[in-house]
Amino acid sequence: MVSKWEKVKRAVGLKLCYYVPTDIVNDDYDYSTLRSTGSFSDSVSVAGSAEPVVKGRLRLSKSLSKSRSSQQVCSICLTTVKPGDGHAIFTAECSHSFHFQCITSNVNHGNHVCPVCRASWKEIPLKSPNMDSVPGKSRIGPSGWPAHSSNMMTVLRRLPSSPRNSSRHVTPLFQETEPAIFDDDEAVGQTEISSKAALGQTDNNPARMIDIRSYPEFSSVSKTTSCNDFTVLINLKAAMSSSAPRAPIDLVTVLDISGSMAGTKLALLKRAMGFVIQNMTSNDRLSVIAFSSTARRLFPLSRMSESGRQKALLAVNSLVANGGTNIAEGLRKGAKLMEERREKNPVASIILLSDGQDTYTVHGSGVLKTQPNYQLLLPLSIQGSSGSGFRVPVHTFGFGSDHDASLMHSISEISGGTFSFIETEATIQDAFAQCIGGLLSVVAQELLLEIECAHSGVLLQSVKAGSYSSHITDDRRSGKVDVGDLYADEERNFLFVLNLSPESSGNETTVLKVKCLVKDPFTKESLTLKGEEVTIQRPVRLTGEEVRSIDVDRQQNRLQASEAMSQARAEAEQGNLSDAISILENCRNTLSETVSAKQKDRLCISLDMELKEMQERMKSRHVYEASGRAYVLSGLSSHSWQRATTRGGSADSSSQIQAYQTPSMIDMLTRSQTTVVSSPDVRRLLRPNLPFSPPKPR
Known part of the structure; x- marks a missing residue:
């Protein structure tokens, strides 16, 4: 008499591996229905097998058939799905093909629909064979098959409920639950740097991390003249990247994966994130928050080592677009992660990208649309207004023509970040590249510019500092500007408008004294850098016209x-x-x-x-x-x-835009453009005036 196990093997074929309900191996399950209902996939292959599978939907890339999939592009990694390149290919029942490595990562994060056409799949590709702990599943296979081989690839078909118990069904894959407190960040790397050597200092030479220069509006003012709007420009320039190392960063990207991001937008966002991940070093840490109607953390704040990059890439590639747009929830979770991390890198920043309007907090039901309060979107903990001094800049990216530009601009202004407008899908990677080119080159932190009137006849009238916070004392004898972080070779220019009284004695007036307070990102030391005093000539009368x-x-x-x-x-x-x-x-x-x-x-x-x-x-x-x-x-x-x-x-x-680009930004932007140009798949995908469409079903 043939055992039940032998009947199951005959039903599905030898050299196969499936995950099926435990009922199949129990006496009370009517396994004879398997053959009649076609409950299993036709066939499945093991990675590394020399024999190609002809009937199955999962094929090795060395398939003997010359199918049209060789001309397709994997919508997850945007590279060619081509037989013969050493990668297994999975073709879903909707006829869209993907690299098996890419699509299993997608499935492992709980996504059981096609990333291209959104069709629900009955057959789900799996890579991890260790499903013993998943309720409702057992593994069956020929005797002698290694129980935990990492080289196995499996297709799981959703089985019909047992005819004797309709409540029995295949349990969906688990998603990793988030902890209550985000204190599971990976330990920061150890960076051994000599501060003096790094910043070009010597015992006889003050710190050169910031170059301070002053430019009076006119070099000479008549000593008998009273001037109420004399302007002095203070220029600050950070050390060049060649002479100063940059500080490692904690970066959190908050990404919109609502339904409007489906298709090409999401594919290009994944590619842009891949570029970011590949250009971070092992001392940098990254975490990704994905939001639609709700928000979830894909993985903890992790160092971008070789294994960290792989984990990050797989997580990003698993994203599927659906749902609404809850920007506030995404930012809340990003702020929570920054606030609760156990360790901190010297630099911290959040990148927010969205292509739509917030449909929950600002433009949701019951919210006044005439005067939306954009501050509701940004948690107090990263606004710097909670009294703790904790502030993380949010660099926002408005994607396409349907995003809320006023919202995104307000978030960046409140937090101290910048707002970028990505008009065309093809440039999202360049936009990210330029931003991280700056973030990955911070050489000075907590920069504070202070000026003091050096003459009794000089008073400070106003400070032209743009969005930077500035302050003038009540006696109008001194002022300051909170500059914050500076990228390598980055400049800041501030105008100080003065009142000059007539000079009673002498032929020159020392107008201002200038100094900067700045923190070394590596040693955490606070340094004081003094600039030259600002002096103007005060002749009795001017000869000729002043330039x-x-x-x-x-x-x-x-x-x-x-x-x-x-x-x-x-x-x-x-x-x-x-x-x-x-x-x-x-x-x-x-x-x-x-x-x-x-x-x-x-x-x-x-x-x-x-x-x-x-x-x-x-x-x-x-x-x-x-x-x-x-x-x-x-x-x-x-x-x-x-x-x-x-x-x-x-x-x-x-x-x-070139006016404020730093060499580090330009270098990263060049890398991005070179990467895109060198990829034939992306060139085809981004061909002007030719909208991308997924491969047609065969």
Whole structure:
């Protein structure tokens, strides 16, 4: 008499491995229905087998057939699904093909639908054979098969309920539950760096991590003249990357995987995240939060070692788009992770990407849409307003024409980050590359600029610092600007407007004393760096016409252009597009008459180009809603923080963005563009004017 085990083996074929309900090996299960109902896949193969499978939906890439899958692209990793490259290929019942390694990672995170067409699968590919602990599943296979071989590949078909007990069914794969407290971060790496050697210091030479320069508006002012708006420019420049190491980072990416991200958007987001992961070092740590209607942490804050990168890539590749857009929940979980981590790298930042509008907190039911409170989206713990001084910048990326640009810009402004507008899908990786090129090059932290009036006849009237927090004492004798972190070779320019009294004695006036307080990211030491005193000549009378400093003039033009952008945006929001265009046009005409513009200054040329582009994006209400608002807000973010952002089509499509790019940003951007250009699959996917569509079913 043939045993039940032998009957099962005959039903499914030899040299196969399946996971089936435990009822199959029990006496009360009617296993004779297996053959009649076709409850199992036709066949399945073991990795490394020399014999290809012909009937099964899972094939080795050395298949003898020349199927059309050789021309397909895996929608998870965006590389060719081509027989003969040493990778197993899984073709689902919906006829879409994927690398087995990619799709099993997707399934292991609980996703049982096709990433391309969203079809529900009856057959689920599995790689991990250790399912003994999963209720409702047992493993069957020929005798002698190793019980825990890592080389096995399996297809699990959802079996019909037992005819004798309808409650018995295949239990879905478990998702890793999140801990109540996110204190499971991986320990930070040990970085041994000599602070003095790293920063170019010697015993006889002060720290060179910040170069401080001063530029008075005019080099001479008549000693009998009283001046109420004399401007002094203070320029700060961080050490170059070649002479200073950069601090390791804790980076949390909060990614929108709502239903609108399905298809090409999600595929390109995965590729962009792959680029980020591959360019982080073993001392950097990364965690990914994915949000739609709810938010979940894909993995703890982990070092990007070889194994860490692999884990991160598999987790990102498993993402599937569905649901609504709950930005607040994604940020809450990202802030929770930053706040509860056991250890901390010197630099911390959050990247937020979304292509839609928040449908839960800001634009949900019961929320006033006329005056949305965007602060509701950002937890107090990362705003720096909780009294603890803890603040993590959130760099936001608005993706496409349907995102809420005002929301994303507000989040970045409140947290101290930047807002970038990704207009076309093809440039998402470049936008990420430029951002992390800066984040992975921080050489100075907690920079505080302090100035003091050095003469009794000098008073501080105002500080032009953009979005940076500034303060003037009540006696108007001193002031300060909270600058924060600086990337390698990055510059900051601040204008101090002074009141000058007539000089009663002497032929020169020492106007200001300047110093910076800065923290060494590696030693945590606070350093004090003193700049040269700002002095101007005070002759009895001036000989000839005084020439305005081009450096001061350039920065005044930047501030004037930013003010025009802000005013134009306010008019556009009220529907007064013609008035908005006029404001921008008047600003362009004014800038063209300045000293720096007449000398063909690069910043002035780029400002004019940017203002002109904004005019074009305000020609109609439709154009403004689709791209004009986001373009203006991204420009305001860039100029107010003096930091590069992506605007419109690409990270380097217009020269105005080059004004704040650092060498590290340019290098990372070049890597990204080289990577895309060298990939034939991505070139086909991103071919202009040719929307990507998944392979057609055979």
